[in-house]
Amino acid sequence: MSITIKDVAKRAGVAPSTVSRVIADNPRISMETKKRVRKAMKDLGYHPNINARNLAVRSSQSIGVIMPSSADVALQNPFFPEVLRGIGSHLHEVEYSLYVSTGGNEETTFEEVQRMVNGNRVDGIILLYSRMNDPVQEFLMEKKFPFVIVGKPFENESEITYVDNNNVQASKDLTNHLIELGHQHIAFIGGSKELTVTSDRLHGYRSAIKEASLPLPDEYIIHTAFLKSGGREAVEKLFQLDTPPTGLVVADDLMTLGVMNALEELGINCPEDVSITSFNNLYLSEITTPALTTVDIQIYNLGVQSARCLLELTKNKDEPAKRIIIPYDIKYRKSTTPIN
Incomplete structure (x- = not known):
């Protein structure tokens, strides 16, 4: 004998119409009621005909x-x-x-x-x-x-x-952290100029540098891919300068991993020779050597x-x-x- 909506309604102690609304995920139904109805469906082994319902409500789910x-x-x-x-x-x-x-x-x-x-x-x-x-x-x-x-x-x-996060303020806070540690030559490594996240983080960095009246040569701003290879490319450019930076604001942890690997190959130590800050607080940020100062943007919660x-x-x-x-x-x- 097949299980029906009426059976589910009886088990959950609600009206059949409430079961239908729970299946449709109606926002007017409380989460407590939804959990009770879904538990009854699971206990009874009830499986709604999703395709038929989707066709009726013109939804793909x-x-x-x-x-x-x-x-x-x-x-x-x-x-x-x-x-x-x-x-x-x-x-x-x-x-x-x-x-x-x-x-x-x-x-x-x-x-x-x-x-x-x-x-x-x-x-x-x-x-x-x-x-x-x-x-x-x-x-x-x-x-x-x-x-x-x-x-x-x-x-x-x-x-x-x-x-989103307040990327402008977060980047400004990171840059100010380096400034408070005494760094005067601070570079920025970001992604594509077309991405809003890059422009916001660059804006925060620029604001902090400007307010501290520190030098900001064009060569200190690098745009590259949000990948490990992008970080390596940035290091090749920055550490050939006559006055290389002693502090870095990097817009992504994966890029930073490339930065740290490239610096190690050049014999440049972090943080003794260059201090590094980053964004995203990915799992790898705690297992790098040294562990990375980074902005936790709550990626999971963004999703x-x-x-x-x-x-x-x-x-x-x-x-x-x-x-x-x-x-x-x-x-x-x-x-x-x-x-x-």
Whole structure:
């Protein structure tokens, strides 16, 4: 004998209509009631016909996630698996699937997003980046399709829901930490100039340097890939200068790992010869030698909050745009020291 919604309702002590609303993840149903109903479904072995329900409510029960570059490149950086873990954990709670873009370049990524939207493959999209003149963002806004950005939008900030940290202040705090330790020659290593996260962290660094009336030669600002190889390239440029830096603000922990490896090969010691600060507090930041002073931006929570905001948008497209700022915390470790 097959289990029905009425059986689940009786077991959970609710009306059959409440069970239907729980299956549809209606936001008006309390989390306590949802847990009780889902437990009854599990205990009874009840499995709703998701395909039939999705067809009825015109929902795919899937969310698309777009990375800033091809998956094989982006996933080299532990930031992305961690933010995906946060997104996936929330989607699992509400029985949504995750559709991750694997586009190789901007053109193929844009085509993939068009297929997602026009083919009704997903109910909404999370962009794991924010860059200037992004055709994907323009397309989603034109289509009025639900989307959320992890990062601050380059434009139309008041019209777009996004989840971010205060990257300007965090970078300023890191730079001031080096200044307080007596460093006067401080360089910045960031990602692509087109990425908002790079421009915000560069802005914070510049502000601190300017307020301290320290020198800021153009050669002290390096833009490269958010990869280990990018950090190595930056070291090659910075430590050939007549006056190399004694302090570094690096915009990503994986880049910093490349920086530290390259410095070691050159016989330059951290922190005795150069103090290093970084961002993201990836798992590797505690196991480097020395352990890395870095900004904990709560990557997992960025993912959770972006998924939560997007699901709210998919259920109510008139939901006002939100700005969710996740607090950061600087982890002071052994990679910085007062200048000799």
